Structure formats: structure tokens, C-alpha cells
Amino acid sequence: MTLEFNPDFPSMDDLRNKAKSRIPKFAFEYLDGGCNEDVNLHRNTSELREVQLKPRYLRDFNGASMKTKILGMKYDAPFGIAPVGLQGLMWPNSPEILAKAAFQHNIPFVLSTVTTTSIERASELTEGRAWFQLYHPTENSLRDDIIKRAAAAECPVLVILCDVPTFGFRPRDIRNGLAMPPKMSIKNIFQVLGRPHWAFNTLKYGQPNFETLRPYMPKGLDLKQLGKFMDQTFSGRLNEEKIKPIRDMWKGKLVLKGVASEADTEEAIRLGLDGIIVSNHGGRQLDAGESTIKPLKTIASAYGEKIEVMMDSGLRSGPDVARAMACGAKFAFMGRSFMYGTAALGKKGGDHTISILKTQLQQVMEQLCCERVTDLPQHLI
Numbered sequence: 001m002t003l004e005f006n007p008d009f010p011s012m013d014d015l016r017n018k019a020k021s022r023i024p025k026f027a028f029e030y031l032d033g034g035c036n037e038d039v040n041l042h043r044n045t046s047e048l049r050e051v052q053l054k055p056r057y058l059r060d061f062n063g064a065s066m067k068t069k070i071l072g073m074k075y076d077a078p079f080g081i082a083p084v085g086l087q088g089l090m091w092p093n094s095p096e097i098l099a100k101a102a103f104q105h106n107i108p109f110v111l112s113t114v115t116t117t118s119i120e121r122a123s124e125l126t127e128g129r130a131w132f133q134l135y136h137p138t139e140n141s142l143r144d145d146i147i148k149r150a151a152a153a154e155c156p157v158l159v160i161l162c163d164v165p166t167f168g169f170r171p172r173d174i175r176n177g178l179a180m181p182p183k184m185s186i187k188n189i190f191q192v193l194g195r196p197h198w199a200f201n202t203l204k205y206g207q208p209n210f211e212t213l214r215p216y217m218p219k220g221l222d223l224k225q226l227g228k229f230m231d232q233t234f235s236g237r238l239n240e241e242k243i244k245p246i247r248d249m250w251k252g253k254l255v256l257k258g259v260a261s262e263a264d265t266e267e268a269i270r271l272g273l274d275g276i277i278v279s280n281h282g283g284r285q286l287d288a289g290e291s292t293i294k295p296l297k298t299i300a301s302a303y304g305e306k307i308e309v310m311m312d313s314g315l316r317s318g319p320d321v322a323r324a325m326a327c328g329a330k331f332a333f334m335g336r337s338f339m340y341g342t343a344a345l346g347k348k349g350g351d352h353t354i355s356i357l358k359t360q361l362q363q364v365m366e367q368l369c370c371e372r373v374t375d376l377p378q379h380l381i
């Protein structure tokens, strides 16, 4: 096994610990937390880790390849970077660091509507390979304008989101008064003073802003007005009436993220979506909800031939990617893991995190004697 990353941080736990010591508490808690009592957050990981795989040592083995095809595109590994909002708050310039690393490793980077780099910049950094995740605007004119920009930027995939019909209840963010730009209460100022690397880089790259939304935002909003603007501008609730015009307008691949039931999968197929991401938003929305690995198995076996089934929530390693694929996912995404990477290691964090995951997944496949990622379901116990 050749190690192509900094050996001081060989796991997501190492990156998470380092991230915790490098960024202000309000930013770390926004990244790390789930919702309510964090039950769904922990359930995602613990139930995923119950999945066990069986090796086939005596089988002919000609080497493992992680190369994968999803939505008609070829990638070097079966995982990608999930959309995460406010990335520049957690580590300055994170979306650009991650977009570049994803491009270099030939894996997908998904840009969130509410992150701190614009659609156009993400597309430039990835030579038109970044996917775009759209939060649903209340006004059709804004929806159409953003979709036109994503098309002009040649994003191959538009991801729409069904699992944020309402804001998640996140006690830490409430306590921290989390806002964008960060609210500088006395408590938060002390947290920033204790994190000089973060403060220095924030000064260097400037205050993070919602770059994709900048053209639509009135100038000089104070914090309260900004919250109101976001509330009025987006309505997360999706239904047939909202999906149909998007399907008609968007000529690229269309993916529904946040699916947690067979009924919603059937709707997605009926409405002509190309793929779904079985996801519960990393346990940030419904604390009483299921882990994603549970519905994944049923959904993938019942509908995997009709629609491309992907998954996220709770994955932290190469073995976790193998587990998800063994249970029927064609592709996996991770959110927090990549942000732990940039928060811990700055510019090197994207490349480092992708390299760990690739090395770990390669090792799992070699250990199982599994040549292709599409063969992983044969190893499920």
C-alpha cells in the first residue's frame, strides 16, 4: 500500500480532531452537529457500520479498479463531495479548495446554492464538471435565472433537494447565534481570537459571502434583514408542481437529493428524474428519522434498475463507501469528511481527504478480492 497523504492524519477522526482545534467553536459546531439530540446523526454511522462484507480469498484476482460510471459520466472513484452550505465560514476558500481537488482526482464536486463560491467559479475550476445543488426559490423568475446560469456554466447535473421542507432544529447553532456573516458577539470574538490560523486566513480571503446569490441580494443588509431575505427567497418544500417545470427546463441530468422512502422514489421515477440520493442531510433535519442505510437497501433492490440510486449520510471511510455500495448504492457522497479535511489542513485538505478515501477503498477491495465496485454487492453478508 503506498500512502499518498500526510501520515499524521490517516482517518477522518484525526482530521475532525485537528479541525476542532483550528476553527472557532461556532463554526465547528455548525459543521459537526446533527439536530435536536443528534440521534439520527449517530444512527447513520452506527447502522452503516453494522454492514459486514465477506472476502473471497481463493478467487482469481486481477487487481481492483475503483473506476465508476454514474449518470453517463466516468469517474476515478465511486464517491463525491456533497453540497455543503457556508463552507467559507468553516475554512476560508474551502469550496475552491475542494472543487480543485475533486477535478484533479476526477470525482464530482457538488456546489450548494448557499455556499461561498459562485456557480461560475466552481465551473471554471472544474472545467465544467461541477454539479450544482439548487435550493428551491420561491419566485419562478429567480429559479429560472439560477438554472440558466447553471446551464451556461455547463454543469452536467442539477441536484434538487426535498429534505429541507423546514429548517432543522439545531440547538448549538441557536445558542451560537449562527448567522452569515458570522455574528460577532463577545463570545464569538473570543472564539475567533483563540483560532489565529482561521482568523488570518479569513482576513486574507475576505469575509465569506453567498457568491451565487450575490446578484439578487440587496446591498448592506444587516443580520436580521439577511435572515429575512433568505426565508423569503427560498422555500424548501418540493412537489410535482415545482419539479415539472425544472425537468422541462433542465436539459442535463436531474437528481433528487434527500429521498428516504419508496413512495418518493416512485414519484422521482414518474417525474422523469435521472437519479436519487438517498440521504437524510447527514442527520441534520429529522432526529426521529431512519439511518440512510436502511431505506437504501429496499430502494436499491426495488428501483435500482429504473433510476440511478446514490446515497450519503454517515460515511467516514473507504470501508463505509464499500458498505454503501454493497447495499446497492451506485455512488456515495460525503459532506462533513471533506470539510474536516479543509478545516484541519487548509489548502492540502481536499487532496488529502480524497487520497485517504481512495487508499482505504482500494485496500478493502483488494482484501475482499473484488475487482470492480459494481461487484461489491456480491460480498454483502
Ligand SMILES: Cc1cc2nc3c(=O)[nH]c(=O)nc-3n(C[C@H](O)[C@H](O)[C@H](O)COP(=O)(O)O)c2cc1C
Binding pocket: 030, 031, 032, 082, 083, 084, 085, 086, 112, 113, 114, 115, 133, 161, 257, 279, 280, 281, 282, 283, 284, 312, 313, 314, 315, 333, 334, 335, 336, 337
Ligand atoms: C455543515 C453542513 C451544511 C450542509 N449544507 C447543505 C446544503 O447547502 N445543501 C445540501 O443539499 N445539503 C447540505 N448538507 C448535507 C450534505 O449535502 C450531505 O447530505 C451530508 O453532509 C451527508 O452526511 P455526512 O456529513 O455524514 O457525510 C449540509 C451538511 C452539513 C454537514
